[in-house]
Structure formats: C-alpha cells, structure tokens
Amino acid sequence: MRFLIFLGVLYSQSLWSDEILVVMGQAYAIEKISVKQLANIYRRKTIINPTGERWNPINLSSNDPLRIAFAQKIFQQPPDVMEAYWNTQYFQGIMPPYSVNSVEAMLRVLETTPSAIGYILPCHLDGRVTVVLKLTVSDDLAGSCDPQQ
Template structure:
C-alpha cells in the first residue's frame, strides 16, 4: 500500500507540474483545500481573510496581522500533493521554482514559511501557534481549527463549499 501511495503521489506531482488539476487518486471531485487558523481566539488573530492577502502572506510580503501580531505561515512539505496545488493556485508556481526566491530573501533575514510533514502536523501547529495560518484538505478540518478560505478548481474563495466528498 505505501508503494501505491508513493506512486500516486508522484503521478500527482507530474500532473501538477504539467498544469493539470490535482485530484486524489480515483476521486470524482477535485480536492478542496481549507486555509486554516486556530479555533482558539487567544491564538488566532483573524477569522476571515481576503484572497489577495493569502498570496502576500505566503510570499512573506505581509508579515503582521492587523492587530500587530506576527504572521506564522506554514506549508506542507514540497512534494505533498496539497502543497503543489496550493503553490500553483496561490503563488502561481511550484515549490522548486521558489528556491531562488527564498535563497535571496534569506540573506535579508526573511525566512520561508515553516514546513510540516503531514496534515495532522499542520493542524497541530496552527491550533497551538499564535498568529499561525496553514492549509489542509477540507475534509480533515476539525474543532481545533477554523477555515477562513477555500481553494477549489484553481480558485480561492471565502465561501464554504456546499458539499465535500469526504470518504
């Protein structure tokens, strides 16, 4: 089973690189990504966000929330299918193409968003870290976090999907 998942992940990476919409293997519906913040009011400085702000946050061009708290964005690891779709939709390129950008900014003291290895790690980080923002499959959102934006079909919206095909 792990070999099958690895193979399917590689296929998704290739399809995303070619500009195709990434979907979970054999799924009828395209995946929906939920952009999340903590459900704890003391940790989450916002409960809504404009779609254009998301791009600024992940390029580290917006570093503070409106109340002055530092924004702590997190990414899934560079090969994760959700990361590929998120990068393509929000940042208009793929993680490998971002390397030169981050290498340049690193010398100015600006680091890329934190990278986590799994969606569960993302939820834990966002739920417990002040000012954090991240993303997961919308089907994995639980009571620890709240969704403030959704990404579906290469489109960012603040309207929750009417239906999620969670299996």
C-alpha cells in the same frame, strides 16, 4: 436542454476539482482573508496580522501534493520559481514559512500557535481550526486524506 448541459458542466467540474481549506487555530482565527493577502503572508511580504500579531504561515513538506497544489493556486507559479524566490530571500535574511511533515502536525501547530495559518483538505477539518478561505484547485487530492501524510 441547456439546463441539462449546465448540470453536466457543474458535475464534471466537481469530479475534476478539489478544495483546499485555509485554516487558523480556533482561538486565533480572523474572519476572512483574500488570496492576495494569503500569498503575501506566505511570501513574508505581510508580516503583521490585523490584530497586531506576527503571522506564522505553516507549510507541509515541499514534495507534498497538497503543498504543491496550494502553492500553485496562491502564487500562480511553478515550484521551481518559488524555490528561486526563497533562495534570494534567504540571503536577505528572510526565512521561508515553517514546514511540518504531516497534516496532523500542521493541525497541532495551528491549534497552539497564535496567528498561525495553514491549509488542509475538507476531510481533515476538525474542531481545532476555523476555515478563513476556501481555494478551488483542479488537482485531484483525494489520495491525500490520510492526516499522517
């Protein structure tokens, strides 16, 4: 009976959670990265990667559900708090990560830009990028599988 309950819990978690893949261009990928390191890269607190190159974090547009889920997972803060953070950083001369308008645009930037790092859903994964971290989120992001979004 306990086994059936365990299976039920696992099944229900898979129904209500999704994965976000943190990816880099195939030619530029590192082996792995932690959530803490990723948050520091996206906050521009870590500037140089292990190979000595400058990190190039890439974001989707601010209202994209995938970006919102990604930011809440790595920063553990609501979007308005991060907006205030970037307002402060901007006046100190620190620019936020570069933003693109679609997953396809992100994949193209990641493929051609050294040390670029971004995020996609598993349905967007192709040969141009390598997964360096998987994030489990509680959001249902299945509606975001169109790469042109």
